[in-house]
Amino acid sequence: MSQPTPTSSPSLSDPRALLRHLYDVAVQRALPLHNTAASLPAPPKGRTVVLGAGKAGGAMAQAVEALWPADAPLSGLVVTRYHHTPPRPEGLAQRIEVVEASHPVPDAAGLQAAQRILQLTEGLTADDLVLCLISGGGSALLTLPCDGLTLEDKQRINRQLLESGAHIGEMNTVRKHLSAIKGGRLAAACAPARVVTLTISDVPGDDVSVIASGPTVPDASTCAEALDILRRYGIEVPAAVRAQLESGALETPKPGDERLHGHAVELIATPQQSLEAAAEAARALGLNVVVLSDEIEGESREVGKVHGALARSTALGRSSFTTPCVILSGGETTVTVRPRVEGQARGRGGRAGEFCLGLAQALGGQAGVWALAADTDGIDGVEDNAGALVTPDTLARAGEKGLKLTDHLARNDAYGFFESIGDLVITGPTHTNVNDFRAVLVL
Known part of the structure; x- marks a missing residue:
């Protein structure tokens, strides 16, 4: 539409x-094409891989395609919500794949997209650039459960969080610690490549660690905080996952993590x-x-x-x-x-x-x-x-x-x-x- x-x-x-x-x-x-040009980095010596998730993902990908030099390599994968991919402008070549998945409750398509996005980080070098396009809705769309958690578990927990009255920060603290890709983990997987994140804020205060559960930025929240939120709202997780939260085994990359050194984040719309x-x-x-x-x-x-x-x-x-x-x-x-x-x-x-x-x-x-x-x-x-x-x-x-x-x-x-x-x-x-x-x- x-x-x-x-x-x-x-x-x-x-x-x-x-x-x-x-x-x-x-x-x-807030439309991406109006806001992206000033924040785009220069093409790197090596490859440019675009990864992303969110309701604005399709439009953000098209904005990058329209603005990126035609002779510079560009490829990647972005996941957006069903029916949220905008019509492709005539004459605009597609260089970034866009797939669709479910929001606000994740589905198998989102799981498959997250797996593929993580796979695209393999083999990156210090000469490469990863351009991450992140917008609201990315938490549900970029779903990759931690060990011991099934997709069905994630769907149930998401529904219960959505109906509990928990605010977005609380929901995303839980999501980060039950994920293999959120809470800075995607950026860590990109090392040693440089990561530049372009993001559209959908959260109070524009906290980039909360937008889409911050897949490319360090996370200051803890396993203990995630456990407290789950207890407060009466949400159960499998015993094996609870044990990992209690031991800190599911802790996210923290500020100062060397794998995230030199990464940049640009808010392109707020x-x-x-x-x-x-x-x-x-x-x-x-x-x-x-x-x-x-x-x-x-x-x-x-x-x-x-x-x-x-x-x-x-x-x-x-x-x-x-x-x-x-x-x-x-x-x-x-x-x-x-x-x-x-x-x-x-x-x-x-x-x-x-x-x-x-x-x-x-x-x-x-x-x-x-x-x-x-x-x-x-x-x-x-x-x-x-x-x-x-x-x-x-x-x-x-x-x-x-x-x-x-x-x-x-x-x-x-x-x-x-x-x-x-x-x-x-x-x-x-x-x-x-x-x-x-x-x-x-x-």
Whole structure:
């Protein structure tokens, strides 16, 4: 599917189009082709091997192919999510293989891709360059279980982590220590070649050791921390793996590891840059802009309620924000999946949709407030929508259809709620990923 293109000259008279315009601007700012050239190293004396994983992997590979000198050797393998490989521009020769696998729960295709990527590090020399293309989603896509752990074990642990409410740092601490390729292990395998990592950040604070579980950077977290997280969320691992964690046998390469010496990491796109691009577009339309943060974490519904309280007080003239304004934020919230009631279908939806449910509940139909929350990769969780819209009449229209917002919150069914009132935001894969984008418009 084509990438979002910013709409032309939206106005305050069409809040829905205006919010979608801001989202599209944020996504455009994070597209790899716009951000890669300045960070590309010079071709080496030897080979250049491209390895990578993430939702933006296909687009990052195409950007490198378009910018790399035609007479310089280039080969490699990148894995991205199913249906996230962008159409190939006419005339652009393919020199980097792109394969697809499952996200957020890994599958056999991802396992095979990780095995092949590790194999491509064999025989590298000090004259060679490994160009690693890393973006959000790489943890699930680049799956290679440690000794004693099966793919089925990894799938179960991933599902339990996703449903536990654990934040991204906690999830990736576990993933690193249960992997044979993450947490700096891929870079260690590349020695003695030089490694340059180009990465698109999808994590609060742009911690490169967290993005895709940091396959090419040293890891300061420990086996003991991974064990503590597993205990805290009640997640079991096979006895043999637990023993390896307890003994430290699964420890990751640490800062100062000689195998990672001289490696470089370049952040080519970040959540803050996308928020700033959206803020600039909003100001051009005559709006006052408040950028809360690009590092907001917490339960999605609760974060939505906080945004709702800010917007409501602004609409009522009780805050320091001056209308008309737009409140922007990013980060990575979490959803704790509630136990399913027997006989009741499990709800559908992701972080952005659940944020919108919490926001709508807090607003209570407040006049003059519209909002959009969406994931910048175009997929909210595992559904086909990027997110959802909230309008002043969201609750009224839902009531006309017999929907109760509290019922949908209770079963984590944001998708069903917003689909019923026609307010899902559907973009298709955007071929980048700087995580959550939220815009609350107060007129």
